[in-house]
Amino acid sequence: MSDERAVRAATWREIRAAARDGRASLVTVMVASGLVNVLMLTAPIFMLQVYDRVLPSRSVATLVGLAGIALILFLIQSVLEVFRARILARFGRLVEERLGGRIFRTLLARGAEMPRTDEGPQALRDLDTVRGFLASLAFTAFFDLPWVPLYIAVCFLFHPWLGTAIAAGAVLLCLLTLVTDWATAASTREGVRVAGERRAFVDMAHRTAPLLSALGMRARMTALWQDRATRNLDTAIAGNDLAIGFGAAARLTRTVLQSGILGLGAYLVVREEATAGVMLAATVLSARALAPVDLAIANWKSFSAARHAWTRLVAFLPQRKPGALTPLPAPRESVRVTALTIAAPGTDTLVLHDVNVALAPGSALGVIGPSGSGKSTFARALVGLARPSRGVIRLDGAAIDQWDPDALGRAVGYLPQDIEMFDGTIAQNITRFDAEPDPEALLRASRAAGVHEVVLRLPGGYDARIGPGGLALSGGQRQRIALARAIYGDPFLVVLDEPNSNLDVEGDRALAAAVQAVRARGGIAVVVAHRPSALTAVDRILVLADGRVQLHGPRDEVLAKLNALTRQVPTRVA
Known part of the structure; x- marks a missing residue:
């Protein structure tokens, strides 16, 4: 009450x-x-x-x-x-x-x-x-x-x-x-x-229509939609009958x-x-x-x-309007993660437990581990999308919640697993719809992501409209354009979640060169990956399992320990 x-x-x-x-x-x-x-x-x-x-x-x-x-x-x-x-x-x-x-x-x-x-x-x-x-x-x-x-x-x-x-x-x-x-x-x-339930179901079905067709699920989805539509009609008619009666x-x-x-x-x-x-x-x-x-x-x-x-x-709406945060200078010195613990949204189930990482300018961290180990949650937390239950993430000593979200976004580059393209031109998508985009920064980011030549081969080049969701582009093209968007403006922290899932060999080389370029200009890169080809440009590796840190250290040392553990598994089983 x-x-x-x-x-x-x-x-x-x-x-x-x-x-x-x-x-x-x-x-x-x-x-x-x-x-x-x-x-x-x-x-x-x-x-x-x-x-x-x-x-x-x-x-x-x-x-x-x-x-x-x-x-x-x-x-x-x-x-x-x-x-x-x-x-x-x-x-x-x-x-x-x-x-x-x-x-x-x-x-x-x-x-x-x-x-x-x-x-x-x-x-x-x-x-x-x-x-x-x-x-x-x-x-x-x-x-x-x-x-x-x-x-x-x-x-x-x-x-x-x-x-x-x-x-x-x-x-x-x-x-x-x-x-x-x-x-x-x-x-x-x-x-x-x-x-609302019927509308959410329709949105889901429309978004996944190609997959539903490929899996032969159209009839089943239609039946499920019909159930929701029937409940909606029953409720609407019951309410309408009451209104008619009182009217x-x-x-x-x-x-x-x-x-x-x-x-x-x-x-x-x-x-x-x-x-x-x-x-x-x-x-x-x-x-x-x-x-x-x-x-x-x-x-x-x-x-x-x-x-x-x-x-x-x-x-x-929040009960109080958020106050204006004191502007902070763009981060240039460090990224420090201390005792980071995160619960799954809407639950008390912990996805990450007491993760500690310190990164200096010019370093690149590779994050590996089995599915469900918390890698993507860690990546989302670094860019302010996952709220810690305990612990803190600091950029140049300032906690993430001390930054204005837009200011933090300009200092951070992020490439998520599920790539989203916005209805606009390729140039607008790469420059994040900047009101006054920098043409030199646009070309620099495109070349660093290895997508410049790809864009020029498209009808209209950088001025070609992508359309909603970027359906006119292949998966590899979307991923490389999204990589260019992540590194546009030379952000200090670049977080890449499965950045090579749709890339070919040439794309892998462009990804490694982009990570190396971030390091060369004094930035910090974090690469979440399953394929080893994405780790060629990192200097440190963090291994997660069940949301806990298993190994953390220089890349070659961690890989050597993982290889040794892999060789020991058959012996232990035997």
């Missing part, structure tokens, strides 16, 4: 902050809503005057005058309603502009630690939901609701019975609205969850109430306690008094969705 209260309190802080930014817009909308609701009295007053003045007097001049005044007031009301709707649309944009950047930055930060989750994209969809609701007519109901007592008060002036009947109807509809919210809350949350009840209540007001007015006319004009004006006023409540009920599903989306947004 305490966490729920904290989220609720944070939600209201965000609402108040957004309201402060758009205070002028909201005040203008409130004023416009007040004028619109006052002008809504034009129709019943016009009707009252026609029945009680024009008809008895048979005065055409009076009718024309009243009609002219009513027309002008109707036009003013229409202009104000358009004005209000446009302001609310801009207020929705203001909220998105205020939160959009924070949400996207949080998406990138959390996606780096927990990749391939739908939490971040869902947050952006939630922001779209909130903005759409704020810009919709449904939101105007909350500005019209405070004016309902005005219409009820006017009806009380007509006759106390009329005012009492309309007030009772408004209270009944409000209670029905609260019951609607209570009854549909669970189905709304379940619908979002089930829809029908609200319409029935409103229709019965308006007819009852008409009948009550007629009864008062018969008893000569009201005029025919009062009867018709009260009927129109009752419809106007109940219109905001009716609009709120009709759009309660969108309101509930927007409210839940806002709550998820506040829970997704």
Whole structure:
């Protein structure tokens, strides 16, 4: 409950902050809503005057005058309603502009630690939901609701019975609205969850479609998708049935109430306690008094969705905006790993245990070990993508979390196992979409990665568009372009995770030359590898097994010990 209260309190802080930014817009909308609701009295007053003045007097001049005044007031009301709707649309944009950047930055930060989750994209969809609701007519109901007592008060002036009947109807509809919210809350949350599961499954299937086809899994994946789609449809229909039922009840209540007001007015006319004009004006006023409540009920599903989306947004965003970190000079002296211990994301299972490494400028460390030994986790930790459970990684004495992520990224080059290319040109991908790329640095990185000639042979050269995922390139081409991206700008620390998995002999030679170039300029390279050809340019080797350091030292000494252990294995077995 305490966490729920904290989220609720944070939600209201965000609402108040957004309201402060758009205070002028909201005040203008409130004023416009007040004028619109006052002008809504034009129709019943016009009707009252026609029945009680024009008809008895048979005065055409009076009718024309009243009609002219009513027309002008109707036009003013229409202009104000358009004005209000446009302001609310801009207020929705203001909220998105205020939160959009924070949400996207949080998406990138959390996606780096927990990749391939739908939490971040869902947050952006939630922001779209909130903005759409704020810009919709449904939101105007909350500005019209405070004016309902005005219409009820006017009806009380007509006759106390009329005012009492309309007030009772408004209270009944409000209670029905609260019951609607209570009854549909669970189905709304379940619908979002089930829809998210189906969307994540579709994204996975689309991403792995070639593999699924090659393995003959299309029929099975279709059946699994159908199961998720059926659950999604069942949840959506159940929620829709509830909404339809409560909507029908609200319409029935409103229709019965308006007819009852008409009948009550007629009864008062018969008893000569009201005029025919009062009867018709009260009927129109009752419809106007109940219109905001009716609009709120009709759009309660969108309101509930927007409210839940806002709550998820506040829970997704960090409770405090991260403060600006003190800028640090680019690292040039050392990389030191002390007692590094890391748990698998979302679990307490340790992947690395007490790893200690110290690297000096001009050195290169090769990291080897069986699958699942923690090599890739170690590489991710060096570039700030895996948060230590214990221990610390320091660049020039400063812990990684003391660096601004973008500043650290410029000082680090990283080539992951799963290579991602961005939709843009080859030059943009190599230069990391730098706003002002250095052409000389681009060519230097391409030549160091041995990809310059490869790029020139492609149609368009460096200006060729790769397309989403780099599907137009072979695996080897993507890996060498990614290597050029990793060493672009001469970063001090270059971390390469399985950099030769798709390389041929020529690519291996280019990789060794790139690592040697990093060492020659005083940088530090870390190469995670299975194939020995990737270790020709390193001077030290770290051997991991089950997340623990088995061997660490100069390359030749470690390789000699590994060879000796390999020769001893048959003897021990025998």
